[in-house]
Amino acid sequence: MPAIEVVLYSGAIGLSIIGLTGLLLLNNVFRMLLALVILESGVNLLLILSGFRLAGVAPVILPEQLSNLSAIVMNDPVPQALVLTAIVIGVGVQALGLAMILRIKAQYGTLNMLKIREQLEFDLAVQSGVATPVSAHSPVSLASGRERQLSNHKDEQ
Amino acid sequence: MIWIVSIVVLVMLASAIAVLVLPNMIAAVAAASVVSLALAVLFALMKAPDVAMTEAAIGAGLSALLLAMGLKRLGLWQLED
Incomplete structure (x- = not known):
């Protein structure tokens, strides 16, 4: 495995572990939401990494490349489309969690x-x-x- | 290339830890935004420009705005701690 992939994988797994640790150990509900955001980012990075090739280019086919399609080495576009959706859904989940936290604060008066x-x-x-x-x-x-x-x-x- | 990626990953992990340990909530939200921004740089380096644009606009911009407005409503918007 190339060194750059090792660095990227360690970043993704480290981000996921930090988020999971925060989700399990923290006591403040708002900070748990922040940890959830971090965990989500780590999983997104891991998904993009699954379609990453070291010599790959961005998944766009130019008109002059149409003659020899087999010569192009590109990154897998399917995980990229998946992550594009996951980012937007992540913000939706975050807004839902924030609304729940606001209701909890109004009902119980504490975030502990x-x-x-x-x-x-x-x-x-x-x-x-x-x-x-x-x-x-x-x-x-x-x-x-x-x-x-x-x-x-x-x-x- | 490897040095740029290493530095960005280090910054990302450091600010991810800072989100969990910083006592001030505004600083924690800002650190979460920095994580998203570093992630956008990584996506751009990994030849995924569409994901990088989305992450920078939505993950760093809209999400930080949402969390900051939530902080204001929760009464945690205090610069001095």
């Missing part, structure tokens, strides 16, 4: 993954009737879970 999960599990337990809406640590009141969240939200701010 652990706090969000705790609140979400508590809400699920309340809705299924397993837990009572008032926790043992708060003063007894008739406040519903939704109002309790709102007061928590105010406290954090």
Whole structure:
């Protein structure tokens, strides 16, 4: 394998590993979205590399080359078309994730993954009737879970 | 050629790590944009000009704009940290 391909493959795999590590280890939801973007870029680079030839040219056939088509060495255009679509879809996924993060921030008032999960599990337990809406640590009141969240939200701010 | 590719890959990996560890969110978004820009340069060097154009316009431009507007709405747009 030529040295340039080794460098490019290490870049693509390194980018994917960095993105996956961030997705697994980070605690902030917004930063997890950024890690997802990085993982996506690494996969795109890997896909383009699968159609890369060292002596290849851009996949365009000029009119004067039509006489001897077999002499042309070009990069594979199919992965390039695939990646072209994947980039645009990636931005769409990113916008969807951002909208979800905005709703999470409006509902729970935090971006911390652990706090969000705790609140979400508590809400699920309340809705299924397993837990009572008032926790043992708060003063007894008739406040519903939704109002309790709102007061928590105010406290954090 | 090999030196250019090596330098661009190094810059790309360094800013990818910077996205995960920088404390300021604006800096993290900027680093993510740098990753996309370096990726566009790599695509252009790998003889895929159409993908390079798309990555530079959408991956670096539109995506950074989207994330910056999201930061503004989330209240994380703070220059001092």
